Each structure stands twice: as structure tokens, then as C-alpha cells.
Amino acid sequence: MQAWQVHENGEPSEVMRLAEVEPPTPGDGQVLLKVRAANVNFPDALLCRGQYQITPPLPFTPGVEICAETEDGRRVIANPVLPHGGFAEYAVADAAALLPAPEALDDAEAAALHIGxxxxxxxxxxxxxxxxxxxxxxxxxxxxxxxxxxxxxxxxxxxxxxxxxxxxxxxxxxxxxxxxxxxxxxxxxxxxxxxxxxxxxxxxxxxxxxxxxxxxxxxxxxxxxxxxxxxxxxxxxxxxxxxxxxxxxxxxxxxxxxLYNTKNPKLIQHCHEQLTELAAQGAIKPLVSERVQLGEAADAVQRVADGVTTGRIAVVPENGAAV
Missing domain, CATH: 3.40.50.720 (NAD(P)-binding Rossmann-like Domain)
Structure with a gap:
């Protein structure tokens, strides 16, 4: 599969490299996900620079927010478990943390509903x-x-x-x-x-x-x-x-x-239910300003790092099904 990897810390446009790698193998309690859309977040830039709260081992794949498909066909949103992030065709996430993607939103919008x-x-x-x-x-x-x-x-x-x-x-x-x-x-x-x-x-x-x-x-x-x-x-x-x-x-x-993922995960589920209802009512709709192919991810992360974007940029792998 194709995946962006960071082998050394620095600016995203300089250290992110697109490579052909083997799909990740899920660990205990984890699932393999087919990425449908991955949104670019400022933490992705911080991860590349080595300035985020967590420092995954090198090399790693950035991409902390995705809409994806499970092996049994469910459409979900998730935060991938690093080092196997979302700027790839496949990612890994904790099974217990998966959330159903709201039907009112397309793949890129659903991914953007999560962290922000x-x-x-x-x-x-x-x-x-x-x-x-x-x-x-x-x-x-x-x-x-x-x-x-x-x-x-x-x-x-x-x-x-x-x-x-x-x-x-x-x-x-x-x-x-x-x-x-x-x-x-x-x-x-x-x-x-x-x-x-x-x-x-x-x-x-x-x-x-x-x-x-x-x-x-x-x-x-x-x-x-x-x-x-x-x-x-x-x-x-x-x-x-x-x-x-x-x-x-x-x-x-x-x-x-x-911190709520470990301190009070039930609140995250409750919040997701509230957000899903607001999306169904049309009260909220994530602003996805751009949808780019996987090969453009490094440029997208750099532009977010530089503060020149609006809303979210969604990276859509060719095997994804974002509409």
C-alpha cells in the first residue's frame, strides 16, 4: 500500500515521503481500517516537527483523524494509533474507540467532525x-x-x-x-x-x-x-x-x-451522539475547503502548518470512497 512516512523530524514538506509499504498489522484490541478520508490537522505538522505531546517512533505515518471502513463494511470515524496514521491507504485504530460515521455527512465531513x-x-x-x-x-x-x-x-x-x-x-x-x-x-x-x-x-x-x-x-x-x-x-x-x-x-x-479518552471515554461517546444529532438537524456541517489526493498530503500539511488554509483539507486515497 501507499503511505506517507516521516523518517526524521522537520518541516512537513521536507520530511514526509510517500512510500510503498506493507499494510500495518493490528495489535491486541485493534482493527485494520481502509481509509476513506483523512483530515489534515495542525497536530500533524507538530508530529512532523517532533513538537507534539506524543512522539511516535520513526518512521511513522501522520494523520490523526479519519473516516474509514472496517473489514465488515462499517463506516466509522477514528483516531489512528500511531505510528500507523491516516495518510495512507490503510490505518490501525483501537476497536473500542471507533465511532459510527454520521449518515448526514460525507466521508471528508465525517472525518472532520471528530477532533475539531x-x-x-x-x-x-x-x-x-x-x-x-x-x-x-x-x-x-x-x-x-x-x-x-x-x-x-x-x-x-x-x-x-x-x-x-x-x-x-x-x-x-x-x-x-x-x-x-x-x-x-x-x-x-x-x-x-x-x-x-x-x-x-x-x-x-x-x-x-x-x-x-x-x-x-x-x-x-x-x-x-x-x-x-x-x-x-x-x-x-x-x-x-x-x-x-x-x-x-x-x-x-x-x-x-x-485526556477524555482515558479519563472519561463515555463522555466522548455522549459528545459524538450530540454532534451526530446536530449534523442531522443541519445545525453543524464541517467546512471542508479542499479535497486532495494522497500524493498531495505533504503539501497540504505544510499549508496548514503555515496557517494559510481555511476549514479542513481532506486527503482522499484512491482506494477511498469519499463522495
Whole structure:
């Protein structure tokens, strides 16, 4: 089979190599999956660079989110078990962690429903307790993680402010349903948020960026607001001033979605049921901006790493059946 492999750490476009390899052999409790679509996530770039929370042995195949087919013909979504990731014709996953692919979504959309939407659901509902009528601010609102949070926020009845970088991404954020869109390259984010909220600020801030975005968040979070720390796509990990959180009376909450796989896996199943229902209602629909062939995966991962994409890019192997 064909599979992308990383033999040394570095930039994705430089270290990912397409090779002909034997299909992986599942271990105890694992299943072999025929990949129908694999979505590109920022962690794929971090894995290539050797900067992710986990460091699989070299060589490994990146691709942490797939829609696939089991040997008995079931259509499922899964997080492959590294080193046998999803940028290949076949991958391996834990049998107990497989989730049924929603019928309302095609293969690429179904794969994209998993990490980004689970992260959004846990961040907004489990960690931040977002309520209808509150104001939600989403950084990188046109990206894969941000676009999921925008849709989930609207589905929850929140007013959504999206912060993006550039006019093209601003158009995407508006199409996603943002009530207010702020282009950080052309506007003063702090002033624009205060104007949009009458000076009150945002009740919940969803931050997958870190760095300057977090600094802005601390200045526009409302009284008793919640800043959800999702990731650091900017490459800068902020050091929050806790005296500021005390004086302004807001919460800083972290979200490491992967921990729920071991700490409380039943919640992941519950979340999937909620997301499946929202998809069936048409309340959420993953933004898949591109669908590329397996041979274009390295370029796709590099573009996500460079922050020049919107939504998700889906990699579709030739043996896949994405529609």
C-alpha cells in the first residue's frame, strides 16, 4: 500500500515521503481500517516537527483523524494509533474507540467532525458552560478548529464574534454564521470587540492561537467570563498574569481533549451522539475547503502548518470512497 512516512523530524514538506509499504498489522484490541478520508490537522505538522505531546517512533505515518471502513463494511470515524496514521491507504485504530460515521455527512465531513468538533463541544459546554444569549469570541474563526467552535456556538444560541487574519478568511467566517467578524490585520481587535459588545466584552473566548491572541483575550473578557485555552498555533505560549484574572474576575480554563479518552471515554461517546444529532438537524456541517489526493498530503500539511488554509483539507486515497 501507499503511505506517507516521516523518517526524521522537520518541516512537513521536507520530511514526509510517500512510500510503498506493507499494510500495518493490528495489535491486541485493534482493527485494520481502509481509509476513506483523512483530515489534515495542525497536530500533524507538530508530529512532523517532533513538537507534539506524543512522539511516535520513526518512521511513522501522520494523520490523526479519519473516516474509514472496517473489514465488515462499517463506516466509522477514528483516531489512528500511531505510528500507523491516516495518510495512507490503510490505518490501525483501537476497536473500542471507533465511532459510527454520521449518515448526514460525507466521508471528508465525517472525518472532520471528530477532533475539531469534539474539542469545540468539550471546550464550550463542558469547560466554559456556554449559555444561550452569551457572547462567544473565537480566534482563528475560519480555521479547522475555529470554524467548528463558531458553528457550535451558533447552535447553542450564542452571539459569535470571529477574529480572522485577512479578507478571504473574513468572508469564510461570515459564511459560517459569525455575527461580527474582525480582521486582525486591518482592525484593532480590542477596540472592535469592545465596540461590538458595548464595552462589556465576551463571556467566553475560544483560543487555539495563544501569543498575541491570548493577550487580546485578557483585555476583552467580560466580568465572570471564561477564556478557554485550546492550543498555541502561533507558536507562542503565553504566561498569564494571575493577578489580572483575580482583579477582573474571570476564569482561565484549559482543554486537552485527548485526556477524555482515558479519563472519561463515555463522555466522548455522549459528545459524538450530540454532534451526530446536530449534523442531522443541519445545525453543524464541517467546512471542508479542499479535497486532495494522497500524493498531495505533504503539501497540504505544510499549508496548514503555515496557517494559510481555511476549514479542513481532506486527503482522499484512491482506494477511498469519499463522495
Amino acid at each position: 468538533y469534539q474539542t469545540g463541544w468539550f471546550g464550550l459546554h463542558r469547560r466554559a458552560g456556554l449559555q444561550a444569549g452569551e457572547t462567544l469570541l473565537v480566534h482563528a474563526a475560519a480555521g479547522g478548529v475555529g470554524s467548528a467552535a463558531v458553528q457550535l456556538g451558533k447552535a447553542a444560541g450564542a452571539t459569535v464574534i470571529g477574529v480572522v487574519g485577512g479578507a478571504d478568511k473574513a468572508a469564510v467566517a461570515r459564511a459560517l454564521g459569525c455575527d461580527v467578524v474582525i480582521d486582525r490585520r486591518a482592525e484593532d481587535v480590542i477596540a472592535a470587540v469592545k465596540e461590538a459588545t458595548g464595552g462589556r466584552g465576551a463571556d467566553v473566548i475560544y483560543d487555539p492561537v495563544g501569543g498575541q491572541a491570548y493577550a487580546q483575550s485578557a483585555k476583552v473578557v467580560a466580568f465572570e467570563g471564561r477564556i478557554v485555552v485550546v492550543g498555541f498555533a502561533s507558536g507562542q505560549i503565553p504566561s498569564p498574569a494571575l493577578n489580572h484574572a483575580l482583579v477582573k474576575n474571570y476564569s482561565i480554563v484549559g482543554l486537552h481533549w485527548g
